[in-house]
Amino acid sequence: MxxxxxxxxxxxxxxxxxxxxxRKDSTQYDKGxxxxxxxxxQDRMADxxxxxxxxxxxxxxxxxxxxxxxxxxxxxxxxxxxAVNWFFNGSHKWNFQSINNATDFKAVYQAFDHQFDGxxxxxxxxxxxxxxxxxxxxxxxxxxxxxxxxxxxxxxxxNIEISIWMLSTKKDxxxxxxxxxxxxxxxxxxxxxxxxxxKMIGRLDYFAYTLSEKTERVITRMIQxxxxxxxxxxx
Numbered sequence: 001m002x003x004x005x006x007x008x009x010x011x012x013x014x015x016x017x018x019x020x021x022x023r024k025d026s027t028q029y030d031k032g033x034x035x036x037x038x039x040x041x042q043d044r045m046a047d048x049x050x051x052x053x054x055x056x057x058x059x060x061x062x063x064x065x066x067x068x069x070x071x072x073x074x075x076x077x078x079x080x081x082x083a084v085n086w087f088f089n090g091s092h093k094w095n096f097q098s099i100n101n102a103t104d105f106k107a108v109y110q111a112f113d114h115q116f117d118g119x120x121x122x123x124x125x126x127x128x129x130x131x132x133x134x135x136x137x138x139x140x141x142x143x144x145x146x147x148x149x150x151x152x153x154x155x156x157x158x159n160i161e162i163s164i165w166m167l168s169t170k171k172d173x174x175x176x177x178x179x180x181x182x183x184x185x186x187x188x189x190x191x192x193x194x195x196x197x198x199k200m201i202g203r204l205d206y207f208a209y210t211l212s213e214k215t216e217r218v219i220t221r222m223i224q225x226x227x228x229x230x231x232x233x234x235x
Contacts, residue, residue, distance in 0.1 A: 038143045038144050039142070039143055039144065040144055042210075042211060042214055043142040043143055043144065043146065045207060045210065045211075046136065046142040046146075046148060046207070046211075047141055047142055049203050049204070049206075049207045050132065050133075050136055050140055051140075052199075052203060053132060053200050053203055053204070054088070054129070054132070054140070056196050056197075056199055056200050057088075057125060057128060057129055057132070057200075058084055058088055059196055060125070060193065060196050060197070061084050061087065061121065061125045062080050062081065062084050063181075063192065063193060063196075064121045064124070064125070064179060064181065064193075065080035065083060065084070065121055066080050067179075067180045067181065068120070068121055068179055068180055071119050071120050071121040071179070072119070072121070074098070074118060074119040074122075075098060075119045075122055087122070087125065094126060094129070094130055096122060096126060098118050098119060098122065099118050099119060099122055099123040099126060100118070102123060102126065102127070103126060103127065103130040104127055104130045104131045104134055105127065105131065105231050105233075106127070107123045107124070107126045107127030107130065108123075108124060108127030108128065108131070108159075108163055108166075108231060109127075109231075110123045110127075111123040111124035111127065111166075111178075111179070112124075112166045112167075112170040112178055112179075114172065114173070114178075120178060120179050121179065124163070124167075124179070127163075128160070128163060131156060131159060131231075131234075132156060134152075134234055135152040135153055135155065135156035135204075135234055136148055136152070136153075137149070137152075148211060149217065149234075149235050150207075150208040150209070150211040150212040150215070150217055150219050151208075151217070151219050151220060151235055152234045152235055153204050153205075153207055153208035153211065154204070154205065154208040154219050154221075154222075155222070155232040155233070155234060156204055156234075157200075157201045157204035157205050157208065158222060158232050159231045159232055160197055160200055160201050160204070161201065161226055162226045162229060162230070162231055162232075163197075163231075164193075164194065164197050164226075165227065165229070166229055167179055167181050167193070168181065168182065181193040181194075182194055
């Protein structure tokens, strides 16, 4: 039964990355592999959840750079794929002088600050990635000794909702969006950003409530008005 549950959740959380960007070899998530020793089913669930959400962030960053090439030019002369691979696989440790070394909440807020003249895509994605890891206790792989607070996963899902609102509404003094994402056309709407963010929210909420029942930790549901633009803290 436990094996079936693990495989079912793995299927639900899996996704495809439609680009040339690198993706982790799925064999390292095989229960029989060496690094899977010392993991419970909930640890494997956490591995799948954060892995797929990081893949979603890769896709979103690529899309944002392609829709906002003026931001990419502020950071590098490389193409969007190269920039995204460097962001997720480089040795920078998430400290970028060009965005004032901002991380998590500060980096997200900065991305939509009218006074900020740096790479808004880099700032936003740095904020989202470091918040995601922070919500998971600062880790991206989990073992028996690790503990994740489901409240932090719930709060991260709400923070993504707030980030979507800022992405869709924050404009410059001329009334133009600071970052272009979804497009409402005359004949067809491009809502690929909203869908990908929605996948992240779904994974986080699903795992948060599953973990809450497993660990008997109660999640406090926040009544949050996204238009306040206030991100929720982590415990």
